[in-house]
Amino acid sequence: xxxxxxxxxxxxxxxxxxxxxxxxxxxxxxxxxxxxxxxxxxxxxxxxxxxxxxxxxxxxxxxxxxxxxxxxxxxxxxxxxxxxxxxxxxxxxxxxxxxxxxxxxxxxxxxxxxxxxxxxxxxxxxxxxxxxxxxxxxxxxxxxxxxxxxxxxxxxxxxxxxxxxxxxxxxxxxxxxxxxxxxxxxxxxxxxxxxxxxxxxxxxxxxxxxxxxxxxxxxxxxxxxxxxxxxxxxxxxxxxxxxxxxxxxxxxxxxxxxxxxxxxxx
Amino acid sequence: xxxxxxxxxxxxxxxxxxxxxxxxxxxxxxxxxxxxxxxxxxxxxxxxxxxxxxxxxxxxxxxxxxxxxxxxxxxxxxxxxxxxxxxxxxxxxxxxxxxxxxxxxxxxxxxxxxxxxxxxxxxxxxxxxxxxxxxxxxxxxxxxxxxxxxxxxxxxxxxxxxxxxxxxxxxxxxxxxxxxxxxxxxxxxxxxxxxxxxxxxxxxxxxxxxxxxxxxxxxxxxxxxxxxxxxxxxxxxxxxxxxxxxxxxxxxxxxxxxxxxxxxxxxxxxxxxxxxxxxxxxxxxxxxxxxxxxxxxxxxxxxxx
Numbered sequence: 059x060x061x062x063x064x065x066x067x068x069x070x071x072x073x074x075x076x077x078x079x080x081x082x083x084x085x086x087x088x089x090x091x092x093x094x095x096x097x098x099x100x101x102x103x104x105x106x107x108x109x110x111x112x113x114x115x116x117x118x119x120x121x122x123x124x125x126x127x128x129x130x131x132x133x134x135x136x137x138x139x140x141x142x143x144x145x146x147x148x149x150x151x152x153x154x155x156x157x158x159x160x161x162x163x164x165x166x167x168x169x170x171x172x173x174x175x176x177x178x179x180x181x182x183x184x185x186x187x188x189x190x191x192x193x194x195x196x197x198x199x200x201x202x203x204x205x206x207x208x209x210x211x212x213x214x215x216x217x218x219x220x221x222x223x224x225x226x227x228x229x230x231x232x233x234x235x236x237x238x239x240x241x242x243x244x245x246x247x248x249x250x251x252x253x254x255x256x257x258x259x260x261x262x263x264x265x266x267x268x269x270x271x272x273x274x275x276x277x278x279x280x281x282x283x284x285x286x287x288x289x290x291x292x293x294x295x296x297x298x299x300x301x302x303x304x305x306x307x308x309x310x311x312x313x314x315x316x317x318x319x320x321x322x323x324x
Numbered sequence: 325x326x327x328x329x330x331x332x333x334x335x336x337x338x339x340x341x342x343x344x345x346x347x348x349x350x351x352x353x354x355x356x357x358x359x360x361x362x363x364x365x366x367x368x369x370x371x372x373x374x375x376x377x378x379x380x381x382x383x384x385x386x387x388x389x390x391x392x393x394x395x396x397x398x399x400x401x402x403x404x405x406x407x408x409x410x411x412x413x414x415x416x417x418x419x420x421x422x423x424x425x426x427x428x429x430x431x432x433x434x435x436x437x438x439x440x441x442x443x444x445x446x447x448x449x450x451x452x453x454x455x456x457x458x459x460x461x462x463x464x465x466x467x468x469x470x471x472x473x474x475x476x477x478x479x480x481x482x483x484x485x486x487x488x489x490x491x492x493x494x495x496x497x498x499x500x501x502x503x504x505x506x507x508x509x510x511x512x513x514x515x516x517x518x519x520x521x522x523x524x525x526x527x528x529x530x531x532x533x534x535x536x537x538x539x540x541x542x543x544x545x546x547x548x549x550x551x552x553x554x555x556x557x558x559x560x561x562x563x564x565x566x567x568x569x570x571x572x573x574x575x576x577x578x579x580x581x582x583x584x585x586x587x588x589x590x591x592x593x594x595x596x597x598x599x600x601x602x603x604x605x606x607x608x609x610x611x612x613x614x615x616x617x618x619x620x621x622x623x624x625x626x627x628x629x
Contacts, residue, residue, distance in 0.1 A: 073432040076425050077450045080508060083465035084457050090465075100468055140356040147352035159353065161620070166364050168558065168616050170566020172585040173605045176592050177367030180374050180602065200363040203356060232348075261459055263569065264585070268592065280460040284574040288464060296458040303456035304449070311445035318441050 084300065091293035098287025109290040116291040122279035123295050129191065129275060130259040133198035138252045140199070141206025142244070148207070149214040167204045174201060175268030182269065189271030197269045198262065202255040209254055213247025250310070257303065368609065375602035386596035396603040404587050404604065411584040412611075414496070415565040418503035419511075422560050423553065425504070426511040430552075431545075434519030451512050463502055463575050467493055470501075494578030502570035507563065511556040518552025558619055562612050584608050 090099055094106035114120040148159065166174070178197050182189060221243070225235040263277035270278060276295065280288055375396055380387035401408070429451070437444035454462060470476050472491045480486040492498050522545065530540045568585030571577035584604055591601035 069428055069432045069436060073429045073447070076429045076508075077447065079425075079505070080454055081450065082469070083462040083505075084453060086465040086469060087457055087461045100471075140359055143352040144356040147349050151349040151352075153349050153353075159357065162357065162360055162365075165616070166360065168562050168612060169364075169368075170562055170585070170608055170612065172566045172568065172588050173371070173609050174364075174367070176588055176601055176605050177371045178363065179592065180370050180598065181363075181367045183598075184370065196363055200359065203359065207356075257455055261455070263460060264567075267589070277458060277460055280458060280464070281569070281574075284460070284464060284572075288461070292458075293461065296461050300453075300457040304453060307449050307452070307456075308446075311449050312442065315441040315445040322441075 087293050088297040088300070091290055091297045093290050093293075095290055097289070099290045099293065100287060109294045113291050113294050116289050118274070119276075119279065119289065119291040119295060122274045122276045125191070125273060126260050126276040129194050129198060130256045133195050133202055133259045134252050134255040136195075136199045137202035137206050137255045138248060141203050141251060141255075142210050142248055144203075145207045145210035145214050146240075146244075149211055150219070163204045163207050166201055167208075171201075171262075171264035172268075175265040178265070179268040189269050190273050193269045193271070194266055194273060194275070197265050198259040201262070201265060202258050205258060206251040206255055209251035210244065210247045213244055217243050246310075253303075253306065260299070371602045371605050371609075374598050375606045377599045377602075379599075386598070388599055393599070396599045397607070400587075400600055400603045400607065404584070407582050407584050407587050408607070410496075410571075410581065411565050411608075414500055414503055414571070414583065415561050417500045418507065418564050419557055419561045421500070421504040422508050422511040423557065426508055426515055426556065427553075430512050430515035430519050434516045435522055435524065438520075448516065451516070452509055454506075454509055459506060460569065460575075463506065463570060466502055466505065467576055470498065493576055494573070494581070496581060498576040499571045499581045502576040503564045503567060506567075506570065507560045510559045510563070514556040514559060515549065515552045518549050518555075522548055554619055554622065558615060562615070565612070566608060 091109060092105050093099055093102055094104040182193050187193060222235050222239050225239045261277060263281055266275050267278055280292055373390060376390060376392050377388035378391035378393045380389055433444055433447045470492050472493065477492050480492065481488055526544055527540050530544045566585050568583050568589060569575055571581040571583045571586060573579060588601045588604050591597040
């Protein structure tokens with residue numbers, strides 16, 4: 059009977075505790091976005107909406123966030139285009155040096171950020187390129203690329219090649235097959251890849267820090283402010299981003315689960 | 325592999341009929357590969373070159389010339405030994421804790437919740453939820469929750485685990501705690517993608533053949549989930565070994581918890597000692613390449629991504 063009690067009580071309880079553990083700092087961050095604090099946001103001083111209603115009371119926070127959004131959007135566009143092409147090639151075509159390509163896409167994910175950051179900074183330094191927006195974006199496209207490939211690849215693998223063949227049989231030219239069949243079918247994968255890429259870019263600190271020069275991104279702002287206390291406005295931004303992201307993810311996950319349940323019932 | 329869980333579809337086997345690549349495949353591959361060659365490979369080569377430089381004879385700060393100065397490596401190893409040992413020690417401990425916490429969770433979500441897809445997806449979303457809120461703010465949240473005047477530290481004082489003059493933040497334990505916390509999702513996701521595909525009929529077969537639950541786990545479940553364990557371990561150990569934010573004195577560490585990354589940052593951005601920072605980076609990268617090679621030997625490259 060031990061097996062059953064393990065499955066029925068211990069495992070769910072353990073998982074629930076682990077998930078609560080994961081969520082504690084998230085709840086803390088959100089709660090402290092409502093803290094009626096003036097400077098350092100370390101002690102609870104009462105509930106207020108004031109930081110939510112006037113985020114840009116701290117102009118430096120707002121500037122850092124707009125930099126981060128701009129960098130995130132541009133890097134995501136480039137990483138998604140390059141990564142989607144790579145994913146299609148990897149799943150659909152056979153070519154020599156496949157395993158070399160796989161390895162060179164895996165390695166950036168397996169390289170510590172501090173090595174990527176210092177390496178790129180050295181390259182830009184030797185090439186005489188001043189650190190700033192452009193160098194941050196170049197760096198972000200580089201480390202987001204592999205994650206896009208992984209995510210889109212999973213989607214390409216589920217795609218039925220006969221649909222594209224049918225399109226070609228019906229006299230659609232290759233460009234037409236791609237835009238009318240392949241791309242729409244890949245869209246869910248491309249969208250999750252883009253969201254992941256944006257999230258990675260938006261939250262990146264170490265690589266950015268090495269290649270940012272005088273540009274401040276949101277994580278860099280927090281890192282620098284950490285020694286003297288992070289203002290509640292930063293919590294507001296982080297909480298808002300979190301709530302938005304979680305709504306998007308929950309919606310897609312629930313949709314997926316319902317679809318599967320429907321299919322299972324047939 | 326690891327992040328397939330982010331996708332809306334679960335990965336399946338490659339479709340067998342692959343087309344021979346012609347110019348199309350080059351057009352698809354080249355832009356991305358050229359990008360990686362320029363901004364991933366070249367920087368690594370550049371790091372190796374910089375790590376062999378010597379200070380400029382004029383004594384100008386931050387000026388160096390190529391000298392094949394292998395001695396830089398001896399210098400960083402001898403002067404940064406504590407940081408090197410700490411980085412790998414922390415990474416080892418935190419990876420082990422993350423595995424111990426993640427495996428049961430991934431098993432529960434991936435195997436036990438199969439019959440309840442909605443709950444499964446909800447729990448999975450909670451696992452990846454930390455990705456959507458600033459990693460730095462989460463770490464600061466722990467710093468404040470476990471600060472010197474928190475209930476947690478009072479409890480440690482009352483129970484005598486910590487002496488009255490000792491505190492949690494700034495200790496090795498605090499850094500390992502933070503690293504474990506921050507990298508749990510990187511362990512749980514690959515484990516989940518693996519266990520989600522675990523064939524439960526094999527477990528039933530084993531117990532039909534009178535294997536005890538413990539035996540079923542150690543002889544069937546564990547070996548089958550090895551690929552997930554290996555990629556989770558790799559994806560956790562590597563970033564932890566290179567991290568220095570948790571160990572920073574403004575976060576969970578102190579001057580006594582500095583890691584390899586701390587030294588690379590200080591040497592690169594503050595001391596302008598590029599050869600030293602590069603030699604440390606190359607050493608770190610070397611250890612990681614050994615780990616990845618061992619992984620590829622075992623599992624092949626097809627499963628890497």
